[in-house]
Amino acid sequence: MTKSELIAALMQKHPHLQLKDINLIVNTVFDSISTSLADNNRVELRGFGAFSIKERDPRIGRNPKTGEQVQVSKKYIPFFKTGKDLHARINKARKA
Structure with missing residues (x-):
């Protein structure tokens, strides 16, 4: 599953959310994981x-x-x- 496929799946499960909100959520999660790993956590x-x-x-x-x-x-x-x-x-x- 690619990032865009994940976003599409989330949009189907949560039609009340806007695309920009789902993008923000997914990017925030990935950025948080990346930042933590970069900080050796x-x-x-x-x-x-x-x-x-x-x-x-x-x-x-x-x-x-x-x-x-x-x-x-x-x-x-x-x-x-x-x-x-x-x-x-x-x-x-x-x-x-």
Whole structure:
């Protein structure tokens, strides 16, 4: 689901809200999550999952075009771990 599809789904569920209000809500939620992660804070949405930052150590990589070895510096990546309820719901849907 894309961001625009999410907005469209919310508009269908809540026809009393205007498009600009739904856009503001979605953007505020995403911005809040992004800001928290940038500040090295964990974001937990009970029943859905948790967003956190993981550190990747420096390593020697390979340029896929030339095959040449390159030094890849340490970096931080966003990580999402599903919550118990979401995990159960996904597995239940796959078994049906």
